Structures are given as structure tokens and as C-alpha cells.
Amino acid sequence: MRRTPSPFPVVLSSSNQTKKKSETNHGHGVGAIKHQHRKTLPALNFIIVAAKKVTGVFRVFFTRKRKDNPVPEGGDGEVRKPSYSTETRSSRSRSWDSYSSSSSVGGQVMAINFTIGEIYKATENLSPANKIGEGGFGTVYKGKLKDGSVVAVKRARKTKIDRSTLLEFKNEILTLSKIEHLNLVRLLGYIEDRDERLMVMEYVGNGNLREHLDGKRGNGLEIAELLDIAIDVAHAPTYLHTYTDNPIIHRDIKASNILVTEKLRAKVADFGFARLAVDPSVTHISTQVKGTAGYLDPEYLRTYQLTEKSDVYSFGVLLIEMMTGRYPIEQKKPPKERVTIRWAIQKLKAGDAIFVMDPRMKRSPASTMAVEKVLKLAHHCLAPSRQSRPAMKNCAEVLWGIRKDVREIALSSSAAAASTSHHSANYPNRNAMEKRHTSFGIDDGENYKFISA
Numbered sequence: 001m002r003r004t005p006s007p008f009p010v011v012l013s014s015s016n017q018t019k020k021k022s023e024t025n026h027g028h029g030v031g032a033i034k035h036q037h038r039k040t041l042p043a044l045n046f047i048i049v050a051a052k053k054v055t056g057v058f059r060v061f062f063t064r065k066r067k068d069n070p071v072p073e074g075g076d077g078e079v080r081k082p083s084y085s086t087e088t089r090s091s092r093s094r095s096w097d098s099y100s101s102s103s104s105v106g107g108q109v110m111a112i113n114f115t116i117g118e119i120y121k122a123t124e125n126l127s128p129a130n131k132i133g134e135g136g137f138g139t140v141y142k143g144k145l146k147d148g149s150v151v152a153v154k155r156a157r158k159t160k161i162d163r164s165t166l167l168e169f170k171n172e173i174l175t176l177s178k179i180e181h182l183n184l185v186r187l188l189g190y191i192e193d194r195d196e197r198l199m200v201m202e203y204v205g206n207g208n209l210r211e212h213l214d215g216k217r218g219n220g221l222e223i224a225e226l227l228d229i230a231i232d233v234a235h236a237p238t239y240l241h242t243y244t245d246n247p248i249i250h251r252d253i254k255a256s257n258i259l260v261t262e263k264l265r266a267k268v269a270d271f272g273f274a275r276l277a278v279d280p281s282v283t284h285i286s287t288q289v290k291g292t293a294g295y296l297d298p299e300y301l302r303t304y305q306l307t308e309k310s311d312v313y314s315f316g317v318l319l320i321e322m323m324t325g326r327y328p329i330e331q332k333k334p335p336k337e338r339v340t341i342r343w344a345i346q347k348l349k350a351g352d353a354i355f356v357m358d359p360r361m362k363r364s365p366a367s368t369m370a371v372e373k374v375l376k377l378a379h380h381c382l383a384p385s386r387q388s389r390p391a392m393k394n395c396a397e398v399l400w401g402i403r404k405d406v407r408e409i410a411l412s413s414s415a416a417a418a419s420t421s422h423h424s425a426n427y428p429n430r431n432a433m434e435k436r437h438t439s440f441g442i443d444d445g446e447n448y449k450f451i452s453a
């Protein structure tokens with residue numbers, strides 16, 4: 001255990017949502033609390049109008065043939081009625097208007113692509129044994145479909161389903177249904193049955209990035225792996241921002257929303273707070289400030305104006321999190337180190353980027369060069385004025401360049417090592433270096449200089 005992440009108490013308004021995290025999830029830290037500042041709710045019409053535009057996409061997107069399986073009994077101590085059986089094939093081609101009107105709490109049944117019976121069966125009645133995580137919105141379960149494929153099922157919390165939450169959930173459905181990208185978690189289906197709301201999603205099997213940074217998963221990520229993940233993450237909002245004339249803003253880019261594949265590549269999840277900007281020529285004035293403390297664009301907080309550059313800011317925070325291994329807010333650190341971005345950027349400016357490097361990361365000429373360059377990019381992303389921040393597309397390009405440099409340095413280092421192998425006794429071997437770098441803290445610059453010299 002490298003560090004004890006700190007909780008981040010935030011109170012912006014009386015309507016703040018305090019989130020509970022499960023043991024199986026990251027369970028603590030900055031991601032635990034979200035801001036929610038409500039003045040007036042965004043008009044339902046906004047969703048409906050946007051939805052109308054994509055009704056056709058829904059029809060094309062959800063093509064899997066559904067079956068009406070019997071509802072298994074029990075599960076989480078509840079017995080559910082097989083109300084899904086009222087849903088017919090024709091109901092799947094309804095317009096969003098009818099989805100919308102039938103989706104109020106206590107309303108009719110709506111199912112896309114899966115029946116509620118199939119999902120109860122796949123998750124063993126949403127058994128706690130299949131729980132894989134919990135977020136602000138509800139609980140996530142792993143499920144196995146009849147054909148053997150594995151899915152993740154996100155179940156909205158039943159309590160306190162207010163209008164805002166409902167809109168949020170539908171927003172997520174709507175947004176996810178429009179997109180299909182390698183680096184975005186795919187929505188496979190959606191079920192709404194009275195007060196039950198289930199989203200069926202592509203299952204991504206290797207935990208979230210925060211768990212990897214915490215050492216709860218895997219063996220620690222090396223710089224090349226981190227860069228690949230950062231590039232994947234950058235591609236996701238790049239796609240969202242440029243997908244249509246109306247850019248989609250994720251609004252909650254953070255390490256726990258980055259899901260990691262077995263091959264250590266990344267998929268961005270959780271569009272609960274995504275928003276379609278209606279008119280890209282007009283800066284969107286948001287009536288709700290949402291996102292996660294520590295990642296929030298200060299200009300968005302100040303003005304309530306949401307743009308793609310708010311995602312860029314959050315991405316800058318994420319880059320620093322990835323390079324340092326620290327949470328954006330570290331309450332237990334000395335005051336100067338509590339706000340990780342401030343601490344890291346100060347070190348960068350002082351020419352001491354090496355001191356903020358995650359102690360678990362292997363020190364090498366390539367990794368130290370890369371960390372410094374990534375911090376510079378992060379600094380750019382964190383510019384107070386959004387006009388000064390790069391576009392996500394540029395971030396991806398810069399990261400590609402750094403990734404290429406790392407590969408080249410690694411190749412030339414191994415070529416040099418091969419040609420001077422007879423001198424190898426003068427250099428610390430890999431095992432010795434591994435031992436050293438895991439024991440380095442942020443104040444071990446002298447040791448580092450010795451090795452890299």
C-alpha cells in the first residue's frame with residue numbers, strides 16, 4: 001500500500017450528492033463526492049429534442065434480437081413481477097417521445113435489446129456476489145448472458161429517483177446510444193421497469209485505472225503503458241468533441257472512470273454527466289455544475305459555462321494523477337502537497353519533475369523524459385483560461401510524440417546495452433534497479449542522478 005488517499009469534503013449547495021463507494025471499488029478519495037449545484041433543471045425538452053434527432057440511431061444501434069425469458073425469483077431479497085412481458089417487438093421502434101412519457105416512475109415498461117428476465121438471470125438476480133462496483137448513480141454488476149458473453153449491468157439506485165436523476169440517467173442512455181468507439185465503453189441495452197433502471201454495458205475486465213495506480217490491480221504501470229492508456233483516453237473525448245456538430249462533453253473524466261482491458265488499454269466509461277451542447281456556436285450555459293471535486297474546470301465552476309475545454313482541464317488533472325500516482329487531493333500530505341496539480345506544476349517549473357514521479361514507476365532516461373513532457377502537457381491543459389488550453393486532439397498528438405520518443409530511447413538504450421555488454425558490470429542490473437526504484441520516494445533525486453548518469 002503506497003498511500004492513503006484522502007476524502008475530499010465539498011459542500012457547494014444544499015442539494016449536493018454524497019456518494020457511497022463499495023469495498024470492491026476505489027472506495028475513497030476524491031471520486032467519492034460530487035458537486036451538484038442546481039438553480040433550475042435543464043428543460044426536459046432539451047433531452048426530447050436531442051433524442052428525436054437520434055431516434056434513427058436507436059433503431060440501428062439496438063439490433064440484437066430479444067427473447068422473453070422467465071424472471072428468476074428472489075435476488076437482493078426482492079421478488080419481481082415479470083412485467084417485461086408486456087413489452088412487444090413493436091415497442092422497440094417507438095420514438096423517444098413515447099419512451100419519455102412511459103418512463104416516469106411507476107410508468108410502463110421499456111426495454112431495449114434485453115428483457116429484464118434475461119438480465120436478472122445473467123446477474124443471478126443482481127446478486128451481491130456479482131457486484132463489481134458502486135458509483136454515485138448506483139451499483140454495477142457482472143453478468144453472464146445465455147450465449148456466454150459477459151456484460152456489466154449498471155443499476156440505478158431506486159431511492160430518491162427525482163426528476164434530475166431521471167434526466168441524468170436518460171442523458172447517459174441517449175449519449176451512449178449514439179456512439180461506438182474503441183475507447184468508449186459500449187452501451188448494449190437498457191431496461192426500465194417501473195422503478196427499476198438497468199443499463200447493460202460492455203464488460204471491461206481489468207478494473208479501473210485508479211485501482212491500477214493504487215496497486216490494487218496488476219503489477220504497476222510503466223511509462224509506456226501509462227502513455228498508451230493516456231493516448232486511448234485522449235481519443236475518447238476527441239471523438240466525443242468532434243462526433244457531431246453538437247459536441248458531446250463527457251464532464252467526468254477521472255481515473256475511476258477509465259476502465260482497463262486485459263491488454264492494459266483503456267476505455268472511458270460513465271456518461272452519467274455527459275451533455276450534448278445544443279448549439280456549438282453558443283457557449284453552453286449550464287444550470288448544473290457536475291463533475292468530481294479535484295477535476296473540475298475552475299472556469300466552469302466560476303461561470304457555469306461548459307465547453308470541451310472543461311474535459312481538457314480534467315484530462316490535465318488525470319495526466320498528473322497518472323504520472324504521480326497520487327489522488328488530485330491528498331488531505332494527509334503536508335499543506336504544500338495537498339493539491340497534487342499545484343505541487344506537481346511547482347516542481348515542474350523548478351526543474352524538479354523527477355521528484356513527483358510515481359515512486360512505483362521505473363526510473364530510466366525514457367521514463368524521466370516522458371514524465372517531464374507529460375507534465376508540461378498537463379500544465380497546458382490546466383491553463384486558467386480555456387482559450388489557452390489545447391484541444392483534446394492536440395493532446396493525443398503530443399502524447400503520441402512522447403510515446404514515440406520513449407520507444408526510440410528504449411530501442412537505442414537496448415542497442416547500446418548490447419554493444420557494451422562487456423561493460424555491464426559497471427551498471428546496476430535490472431533487478432537491482434527495480435529494487436531501487438520501488439524504494440525511491442519523491443526526495444530521492446540523488447539516487448536517480450546516480451542511476452541515469
Ligand SMILES: Nc1ncnc2c1ncn2[C@@H]1O[C@H](COP(=O)(O)OP(=O)(O)OP(=O)(O)O)[C@@H](O)[C@H]1O
Nearest residue numbers: 133134135136137140152201202203204208256270
Ligand atoms: N462496463 C464496466 N465493466 C467493468 N467494470 C465496470 C464497468 N462499469 C463500471 N465498472 C466498475 O464499477 C465501478 C463503479 O462504476 P460507476 O460508473 O457506477 O461509478 P464510478 O465511475 O466509480 O463513480 P462515479 O459515479 O463517481 O462516476 C467502476 O469504477 C468500475 O470499477
